[in-house]
Structures are given as C-alpha cells and as structure tokens.
Amino acid sequence: MNWYERLKKNAERNAEKNQMYLCPEPEQLKTLIEGLAVNRERYGYPSCPCRISTGTIENDKDIICPCDYRTLDVVEFGVCYCALYVNKDIHEGKRPIEPIPERRHTSNNWAA
Numbered sequence: 001m002n003w004y005e006r007l008k009k010n011a012e013r014n015a016e017k018n019q020m021y022l023c024p025e026p027e028q029l030k031t032l033i034e035g036l037a038v039n040r041e042r043y044g045y046p047s048c049p050c051r052i053s054t055g056t057i058e059n060d061k062d063i064i065c066p067c068d069y070r071t072l073d074v075v076e077f078g079v080c081y082c083a084l085y086v087n088k089d090i091h092e093g094k095r096p097i098e099p100i101p102e103r104r105h106t107s108n109n110w111a112a
C-alpha cells in the first residue's frame with residue numbers, strides 16, 4: 001500500500017471513529033489526500049495540505065492531520081480548514097462547502 005492509499009484509509013477510519021465524513025467532492029478529496037502524501041514523503045509526517053509546513057516536526061505538531069483544530073472547526077463550521085473532514089449536513093449536500101477562518105495563529109498561514 002502506498003502513502004496515498006494508507007492516508008486515505010486512515011482518514012476514512014478517523015472520520016468514522018469521530019462521527020465525521022470525508023470531503024464529498026471526489027476531485028477535492030483526491031487532491032487533499034495527495035497533498036498529505038506529498039507532505040508525508042517530503043517531511044516524514046502528513047502535515048496539513050492547506051498550510052505551509054516548516055519541515056520541523058516541533059513547529060508543525062499542531063498541523064499534522066488531523067490537526068488540533070479539526071474537531072472545533074467541524075463542530076463550529078461543519079468543515080475543517082481544508083474541508084477534508086466535514087459534518088453530516090455537508091456530506092449529504094444540505095449545505096455547501098465554504099471557506100472558514102484560520103483558527104491557527106502563526107505567521108506561516110498562507111490562507112489566513
């Protein structure tokens with residue numbers, strides 16, 4: 001199993017365990033998992049595909065997927081920052097995926 005397959009399987013398990021869902025848009029989901037796999041290969045850990053990693057695990061611990069902000073964001077906004085994890089309403093198409101504010105406070109954000 002390659003990193004893409006492993007990370008996709010892990011995300012599926014993690015979503016189920018936490019009563020969440022993965023992004024319902026197939027292309028977006030593929031792009032996000034590919035981003036995680038690239039970061040796993042590049043840095044040795046699957047840091048968030050929507051944020052810039054420092055390449056140092058001590059500085060990036062909070063953004064190793066699922067990041068420290070995932071659960072609060074899904075509860076409050078229905079999606080994590082990247083929309084890899086979503087709630088039931090978004091999974092069922094009752095609400096669209098929309099951008100959310102960055103909860104992380106750092107100068108490394110590119111989408112804040």
Ligand code: SF4
Pocket residue numbers: 032047048049050063064065066067068069070080081082083084085
């Ligand atoms: S924002 Fe989503 S994709 Fe990014 S690290 Fe957090 S849980 Fe993973």
